[in-house]
Amino acid sequence: MIISNRRITGLTADVIAELVAEIGPLWHERHQARLASRQRKRAVGAGAKPRLVFVDRLLATLVHLRHGTTHDVLACWFGVDRATITRAVGEVRPLLAERGCTVSPDVRRSLAEVVDHLGVTGKTGIIDGTEIRVRRPAAGRKDRDKFISGKNKQNAVKSMVVTDDAGRVLFCSPTKPASCADITHARQLGLVKLLAEGPAVEILADAGYQGLGAQTGGRVVTPPHRKFKKNAPDWYEEIYERQRKAHSSRRIRVEHGIAHLKNWRALARHLGRREHVSDTVQAIAGLLSHQQITDLKSAR
Known part of the structure; x- marks a missing residue:
């Protein structure tokens, strides 16, 4: 049953x-x-x-x-x-x-393999960070504040997710405390070096990764910078909004991929020990990607 x-x-x-x-x-x-x-x-x-x-x-x-x-x-x-x-x-x-995640039937596990796979297939990758709420550390612990998310003001851990342009999960990183910035997490995972020295690929990202484009030879594409902070002309506002929405429409697939991960209730909010949350995230990502590639083969 x-x-x-x-x-x-x-x-x-x-x-x-x-x-x-x-x-x-x-x-x-x-x-x-x-x-x-x-x-x-x-x-x-x-x-x-x-x-x-x-x-x-x-x-x-x-x-x-x-x-x-x-x-x-x-x-x-x-x-x-x-x-x-x-x-x-x-x-x-x-x-x-x-x-690890199943990138293709014979490719799995590492971020380097994902970058090589995107280069060989010519597909666009999309990256984003996702946060999972965890229990607050006990009072008196010296690292109690590092789990507080600057965005949500809650105790959480963060993981970087990579999907293709169809929203299929290709990689999910080990977790970091939520106080770690998205761009810092990406650098610690070695993404900058892999893109700078690897194949020519296009990686879409949100504003949290601005700065990676210059470090990777333009391989990471982020939303355009706002040139006018005050009193922007009407013509510029129209152009800026059009560019921002076009970029958002292209990278929305990663949000769909993260939503599929959060459909697994263990990631809606982690109520167990924080030491196990990294294994939980990567286990679910691997299971989801395996099922996604199986569904893709069945549809062909």
Whole structure:
């Protein structure tokens, strides 16, 4: 029932089958290594067998990410203890995050691969930052203020998303505290160097990335600067608004891609530990991009 209904996991049965085949052996390998890494009185594999097989662990993680379902509810659903679900999500979520986004059937993971893919295909890339609300750090912590977003005045983390001109997610970065500026985050990810030394591509961005165009040889296109701050002529206002709207219309697809990410309830607001939010963001981005490319192949 869970596998056959896309509304429950957000994924089709074919994609779930591919996930089982891809990360199932990795989970089993790490599970065996963990059992063999500590002193034991019994041989590895002896004793009671796990009540939750890997497929159920994967499904529980997918439902948790898609709908934000609590571990207590999932424990009742799968007939196990709450600690078993917590352990299962903690084991499967990093494996999903490590997969990265599916740029094409044979290209995945890094920002450098995304830039090369855009250069080879001649497609336009679009970048934007998105914020996810998190719990406020405890009083007295020295880094308590760095999670406060200057834009929304809320405690949040930030991730940079790259889509193509159709809004398909190609890359989602690890998270940074929301006080980090969009342009600073892009520089820390090495985007400037990749564009300056890489293939000739066009990257659309909003005003938060103004300045990258000069550093990348014009490869990053941002909205036009406003030349008149006061008493602008009417003819200039008309030209400026036309250019601004034309740029906004071209880069709106990245907002659609981010909206698809936020449809997964775990990203609407992260209520868990902040240490896990980066894995959660990258796991969901990888799952969404995998489903998007599968839908694209099916439509052809």
